[in-house]
Amino acid sequence: LLPKEQSHLCPVRALAHWIRDSKITSGFIFRRMASKDRPSADENTSLTSEQFLEMFRNNLLDIDIDPTPYGTHSFRRGGCQYLSSERRWTLRRICEWGGWSAEFSNLTIVKYLISWNDDPTERREDFLNPNRAPALKCFACGRSCSCA
Secondary structure, three states: OOOHHHHHHOHHHHHHHHHHHHOOOOOOOOEOEOHHHOEOOOOOOEOOHHHHHHHHHHHHHHOOOOOOOOOOOHHHHHHHHHHHHHOOOOHHHHHHHHOOOOOOOOOHHHHHHOOOOOOOOOOHHHOOOOOOOOOOEOOOOOOEOOOO
């Protein structure tokens, strides 16, 4: 359970809300979707990755984002980027969390942290700008950094 200020990111709360709202009491929690975006009444039919991807891409279209570059692996990448950028986890800790090898000879983790379709968090011309506003002390890592 994440703290209340991060409740919008908390998978425990999200799962609890889904179970409550879907009224599922047995069988698969994530079932094949039936008509009117309702979970199937058949508790033995799970949601397929293809169905999930279709719904995810439809959600992206709903908010005017081109879904072409996104797939189900986007969630793993997003999790890695969040843990690195926002939570300030080390590469070793992210690898342990994701079940990846911490042997950094091939740097697979870099594929998850950096991509051509990422939004920059800082303007390039501000990297060494002495007149840039100072960073505040970060609530997550306790350092003075731009994530505060």
